[in-house]
Amino acid sequence: MSRLAAIDRAKLARGAGRLALAYAGALVLFGAFVMTKGANPVDVYREMWRSTVMNTTSIGQVLVKASPLILAGLAVAVPAKAGLVNVGGEGQVIMGAVAAGGVALALDGTLPGGVMVVVMMLAAAAAGGLWAGLAAVLRLTVRVNEAITTLLLNYVAIDLLLYLIYQPWKDKHGSGQPATRQLAVAARLPLLGTSKVHAGFLIAVVATAVIFGLLRWTSWGFRLRVVGGNAEAARRAGLPVSALLLSAMVVGGALAGLGGMVHFAGAEFKLRPGMTLNFGYIAFLAAWLARHEPVKVAGAAVLLALIAIGGDSLQLDSGLPAAAVNVLMGLVLVAVMGRGQFRAKAPKVMAVPAAQAPAVVS
């Protein structure tokens, strides 16, 4: 037994060592890129470190950034448990923000702030759930693959957001970039204590815990995993497969929609073009990094938020474009995904017998 434990420990240590090596490799490579632009990588990293985790203000920024990412990451993880691919986080986040923004414009000043926040949350979750549910319904009725429809619906959502911002919902008194009217202060998500972190982070943490619990301890979570493991077996065992798939997708979409509301009512306060730039895609990657385990998804989202906030330091302190930090994020992901741990879970190359071949890309 002790020998087994030793082997396990060695395996774990090897895994951890490889992971550390992967992260280090990414940092070194990014440092090399930065050097070609005439910046000193040591300074760059020192500044990034200082401006992300060294004081409470900057940690606050990271957590604010991470809040919608956590929610959108869970929106990928829940459907994934049932074997569904949700690439539509971006669109669902946007629909959530649009719904929250619409509620804010329509009911401005008629409700007490706290009630308003709750109404916005409900509207956002409904909108996100609807957007994802649409893709699920198309998969279940006409067998169109959900990865494709969720991806396409992202663009429809972006165009809808822009349409609203540029015309019907445009703030007539605003100057510069078109945007909606600012959200009333009373309807904004309150800050936690004396920090700069808004209650959206709390929402994200609670959502993570709830999803963790639902997946682990309820029959719904168990059934989702059965369907994800083998839909045909689940069907033969009498599980309501269609309803389960639909529920997984709607819950996912609702979480992403909530992420959009959190971003709107906690950080942006108005709808503007590009407000959710790539949140959904970053969250998709966070979910994959974490292999769709809710708590790890939250951790990965915080890590990616940390890197993103580091981009601001890149611009302010080192004079490099903020978007260059995407290189660091990309390299970290390449390193982690390429270190071989995913191999065991790689899709089987052998063909599935036709009878098992499940619902179909179209």
Next chain:
Amino acid sequence: MSLPVEVMVGAVRGGTSILYAALGETVSERAGVINLGTEGCMLVGALTGYAVTASTGNPWVGVIAGAGAGALLALVHAVLVLSRGANQLATGLVVLFLGLGLTSLFGAAYVGRSINAFTPIAIPGLSSIPGLGDIFFNHDPLTYLSYLAGPAVWWFLYRSRPGLIMRAAGERQEVLAAYGHSPLRTRYLAVIGGGALAGIGGAQLSTAYANAWFENMTQGRGFIAVALVIFAAWHPLRAVGGAYLFGAALALSPALQARGYGFNQFALDAIPYLVTIGVLVVLGRKRAHAAPEGLKKVFEMTGA
């Protein structure tokens, strides 16, 4: 210029970069690998094309360099997917972020710089045909080349032996292996080739269409290309038609506005996506059969 002619001119002008990328993605997906990072490949193609044109003064050299850059980024995707067994959808997005970041880092120096770009060449005789002349025969050389690209890819995939092998790699790679070919090598080549075409599309954007470089200049065209391949049911000639459809949708609203019709651009922009979803709904089952077998498996995850 009448409205239909103006829109169709815009369709060809605006659709060409998407056309190249969509053809590249068709090749890649035919071999069983989807690359959501096509947008990233287009971006590095656009910047490299622009930068090399700026330093050599020759846009043709720029385009070739752009193709190389797109291919190189696609190689990252290929290694992760084919040799490391990572999920295709996820690594595609990684490639996208790498492209966004790299072009932002290295592109800042080229913002606002002018280059010796491609210029439109009116084809004598043909360009004076009313309507058609403006639509098809008064463009930059890369657009003329794109007229050949669609049929060339079609010929390659459906009439040539390497193309047959490539499609086999996407359908039943074990059969290919049984005949002594390497599915792995074939798929590598398809992904890299797809990236090169996306790079050309990007370079067309910066050296022939906009004649400028700015951050994130592809603005979603790479994603449009991915959507288009599905819309076209993995057929290169339909992808060409789809690229022009997208180009037309992008050109319609400015053309209407110039004539005094207030029209919200974004309502029009959504149409191609809605049409694609509509096509999938109506033709769902039929189109499903067109998908390469290898690709169908990509979208099936085991419950991780």
